[in-house]
Structure formats: structure tokens, C-alpha cells
Amino acid sequence: MSLTKAERNIILSMWGKISTQADAIGTQALERLFASYPQTKTYFPHFDLHPGSAHLRTHGAKVVAALGDAIKSIDNISGALAKLSELHAYVLRVDPVNFKLLSHCLLVTVASHFPADFTADAHTAWDKFLSIVSCILTEKYR
Amino acid sequence: MVHFTAEEKAAITSLWGKVNVEDAGGEALGRLLVVYPWTQRFFDSFGNLSSTSAIMGNPKVKSHGKKVLTSFGDAIKNLDNLKGTFAKLSELHCDKLHVDPENFKLLGNVLVIILASHFGKEFTPDVQAVWQKLVAGVATALGHKYH
Numbered sequence: 001m002s003l004t005k006a007e008r009n010i011i012l013s014m015w016g017k018i019s020t021q022a023d024a025i026g027t028q029a030l031e032r033l034f035a036s037y038p039q040t041k042t043y044f045p046h047f048d049l050h051p052g053s054a055h056l057r058t059h060g061a062k063v064v065a066a067l068g069d070a071i072k073s074i075d076n077i078s079g080a081l082a083k084l085s086e087l088h089a090y091v092l093r094v095d096p097v098n099f100k101l102l103s104h105c106l107l108v109t110v111a112s113h114f115p116a117d118f119t120a121d122a123h124t125a126w127d128k129f130l131s132i133v134s135c136i137l138t139e140k141y142r
Numbered sequence: 143m144v145h146f147t148a149e150e151k152a153a154i155t156s157l158w159g160k161v162n163v164e165d166a167g168g169e170a171l172g173r174l175l176v177v178y179p180w181t182q183r184f185f186d187s188f189g190n191l192s193s194t195s196a197i198m199g200n201p202k203v204k205s206h207g208k209k210v211l212t213s214f215g216d217a218i219k220n221l222d223n224l225k226g227t228f229a230k231l232s233e234l235h236c237d238k239l240h241v242d243p244e245n246f247k248l249l250g251n252v253l254v255i256i257l258a259s260h261f262g263k264e265f266t267p268d269v270q271a272v273w274q275k276l277v278a279g280v281a282t283a284l285g286h287k288y289h
Contacts, residue, residue: 111259
């Protein structure tokens, strides 16, 4: 599965808007993840996970920055995320099912912030993009 | 079995009261068919599904979407007995329609995304969590009679 030219363009153009609120979006996506799927909190015993915590804001910003890196190298997402892929495989070892959960929460967050831009085609493009990112982050697991 | 507190029920019904079931139903089913094109396998008789605009404008998609979401509304009136409410529909989806229950999860999540885009800030993480519980409960209830 790979992005069509049109899908790439949708993501690049929406990224312009999203990146101006990157930290808030990352933080909110994580808040949504922990509220809807409490089992995901098991990966963060060392964090203060109360909404608005510094940990959440820092980590949310980090997650969205990484997506930004992938988008800036949208023709070579594998290369852009190589180090993160190794980190997830050898150190973090987050169960693959959780990438779908975070991806869904990212889509919900983007949809709630940018409803006019989040057309059916944009929904498809972002769902595909996050699937591709999830694949790359788990491809070295075994 | 899924259990909803009084607060959760109130959160669900208050949001649902503001939803246009016809529009949201068409939107939800349309997006399912656009974002996950393999789901079109169940709708050969629906005519033109060849592009995003064809799907979103297709009158059969809109009408079926309305039917599906109306049924969802019935669930909301019977939150304490989702399995009973959906027993017959579960049998239908297994025996006649042959729908993989995985599709119920896909549609549920598309519905959550549509609610997020309609309600914006009002669709807080806590409100979303209640709706995730509901769509999961509906998906489970619809899969309950499978054999």
C-alpha cells in the first residue's frame, strides 16, 4: 500500500495547518488514547498522564514532530523513520495493535480540529498514511 | 456485558439528540466505502461506487446509511440490553448477509470520526471514550449470534 500523488498532496497541504497546532494535536491525541483505551497507559508507568500534564504535552509534541518528519520525506517514509522503527522494535516493543488505536485517535483529533478539510478523500489519505507509518514502525519487530 | 453509568447514558443521549440521522448515516456508510474500499464487496447492487463523489452522492448509500444509523438509535434507547436489541440483526448479518464482524468495528470508528468532525471541541476525550464503549458494545452485540 502506498500513497497516490493526490493523497500526498492532501497530506502536504493539510500539514501546513496542522503543524501550527502540532503540540496541541499530539497532546490531545494521547489524551484520547488513554481515555478510550486505558490499557495503553501500561506503556507509560513513568509518566504523569493527567490531562494537561507536562509529560503528555512533551510526548504529544514528540509524536507529531515525528509524523512531520515522515511528511517532509513523504517519498521515503521508511528512511525518515528508520531510527524510530529500531527504537520501537528493540527498546519500546509496543504491541502492534496499539498503533491502530493511536492512529484512530489522531484521526479523531484532526477531524475535530479541521472538519472542513477532513473530507472523505482526506480521511482516506490520512488513514493510509498512518497505516504506512505504523507498518514501518513495526517492520523490524521480528 | 457492557454497562453504562447514568452519566455515560446522558452523554450519549444528549449528543445523539443533535445528530441528523439521515445525513450522518449517509456520511458514515459513504466514508466506510471510500476509506475501506474492500467493504464495497457487500454492496454490488448499489450501482455506481466508482469514485468518492459517486459513493457519497449515491442515493442507495444514503438510504442504507440512514437505515443503519436509525438502528443505532434503537441501541441508544436500549443501552442496558444491546445483545437483546440486536439479536435478530445479528442472525441476519451472519446467516443472510455473511458480513465479517470486523466490519462493525470499522463502521463504529468511522461514526466516531464523523461525530468528532460535527461536534469539534464538544467531542472531548471523555465523550469520545463513552462513544467508543458504545460502538464496541454494538459491534459485539451484532456479532453475538454468529456461529
